[in-house]
Amino acid sequence: MKIDKVELFGIRLPLHEPFIVSYDKYEDMPAILVKIELENGVVGWGEAVPDQHVTGETWHSALQVLEHELAPLLSGLSPFQIELIHQKMNKKILGNPSAKAAIDCALYDLMGKITEQPVYQLIGGKTHDFLVMPQVISIKSPDEMASDARRMVRKGFRNLKIKVGTDMETDIERIRAVRNAIPPEVKLRVDANQGWDRTSAITVIDQTKDCLVEWYEQPVLADDILSLQEIRKVSPAKIMIDEGIHSTHDLLNVIKTRSADMVNIKLMKAGGIYPSLAIANMAEAAGLPCQVGSMVESAVGTMAGAHLAISRGIIQTNELVGPFMISQDIGKVSFEGDVLKFPELPGLGVVVDESLVKELSEVHIIIS
Missing domain, CATH: 3.30.390.10 (Enolase-like, N-terminal domain)
Incomplete structure (x- = not known):
């Protein structure tokens, strides 16, 4: 073969x-x-x-x-x-x-x-019974983002992530508007995609500390590990690193400096499932919970990430949102509400x- x-x-x-x-x-x-x-x-x-x-x-x-x-x-x-x-x-x-x-x-x-x-059987089997999928809200005005959040909650989504990272004051308004638009039991996550500097990040986190933000993701530039370390020292909020982690070498530096609480693994950054498994294993040894993120992939990339996510206990959340955002997908991914359904098919199942x-x-x- x-x-x-x-x-x-x-x-x-x-x-x-x-x-x-x-x-x-x-x-x-x-x-x-x-x-x-x-x-x-x-x-x-x-x-x-x-x-x-x-x-x-x-x-x-x-x-x-x-x-x-x-x-x-x-x-x-x-x-x-x-x-x-x-x-x-x-x-x-x-x-x-x-x-x-x-x-x-x-x-x-x-x-x-x-x-x-199925691929998950080849890499450890299921460690989770199911995967709960979030929704991601693009950068818009605070009112528009709040409206999007209400619509997604009505559809049954229990986890929302909002994109921010423009100017500090508007980002604070965005976070507050979305939090006020959704029930307290709906989890809210904030992703700046490297959009803030250290001072802005600390200010935004402090000014939104009553907004029940589950974590703040990649607040500063990918390679600015020292700023992440300083933010984490002065803030009680959880900090997730995303763009700053491409490999086990990157993660080792984060572990040594204690500059993040959580790790966002993306197949597109790591080079696929095989190197992502190494990152997840190292993160587990360091006690760092992980998420499998998305670059807005089709059904193929989405299901590859899903097989990884369901096979590792340290991977506690995911952001495999491509199927919700793509209007014409080249394969089918099925859901029951916000829960991903794994097809009874071999391989990726697509x-x-x-x-x-x-x-x-x-x-x-x-x-x-």
């Missing part, structure tokens, strides 16, 4: 509405789907959602790296050689984690299909609509 062919599809996933965070506005989500086919015809799917602000890749650069550097490494190898394949990818090129994640996820999809098991993939594709590359 050797790898015979790789296909790349450069697509743009349409959104219900623009997604706005502190560093950019997305009218759609540029993504790359990777289809890996074995000699016997079995197919696995993976996904890259690159982001120049987070992963250091663009849609075009990730396509180029996959076509010319990474996909050619796979020919003749078994999908079960996951450690060797990651070694080869890391030796071939530094960084480019979302491109590597696309290959990694496709390999796990293949391993599950070959063994006729039946990819190849006709829609081709319809949405701007680039199609075959490597054999």
Whole structure:
């Protein structure tokens, strides 16, 4: 069961509405789907959602790296050689984690299909009975964000995360407006996406200490570990690090400096499921609860993250919101209210609509 062919599809996933965070506005989500086919015809799917602000890749650069550097490494190898394949990818090129994640996820999809098991069974089995999904609210005016929050609560969502990180005063208004719009039992999380400096972060956290914020995520620049450490020292609020963690090396520095309370693991930052497991294991050793985050992936990337999330006890929350935000998905993810339903299918459990993939594709590359 050797790898015979790789296909790349450069697509743009349409959104219900623009997604706005502190560093950019997305009218759609540029993504790359990777289809890996074995000699016997079995197919696995993976996904890259690159982001120049987070992963250091663009849609075009990730396509180029996959076509010319990474996909050619796979020919003749078994999908079960996951450690060797990651070694080869890391030796071939530094960084480019979302491109590597696309290959990694496709390999796990293949391993599950070959063994006729869902991916979570291959990486530890279920440690949670189910996954509760949140909703994420883009940066808008305080009143608009409050209205979005009320609408999401009416739909039955029990966990909300709001995007902030513009100017300090308006961010305080946003947090207060959303908190006042929702019942106290609905959990509220705040993500600045690196949008504040140390002083602003401390001020916002202090001014919203009565808003029952569960945690504040990535308040300062990704590499500003010292500011995170100082914020954590003076504030009783929980601090989650996101953009500052791409690898176990990054996490080791956070553990040494005690600069965060929680870790947001994203497959697109880490390079896939395999390296994400290492991050989760290290975080568990340090007593740092984790979340599996999202770069607004399609059903493929979403379910890859879901299999990771349900397989580790230290992963206590998730933010796999792509299916709620994408208006035309290339596969189906099912929910009962805000609870994700795992399909009784092997691999990632996603039946990819190849006709829609081709319809949405701007680039199609075959490597054999």
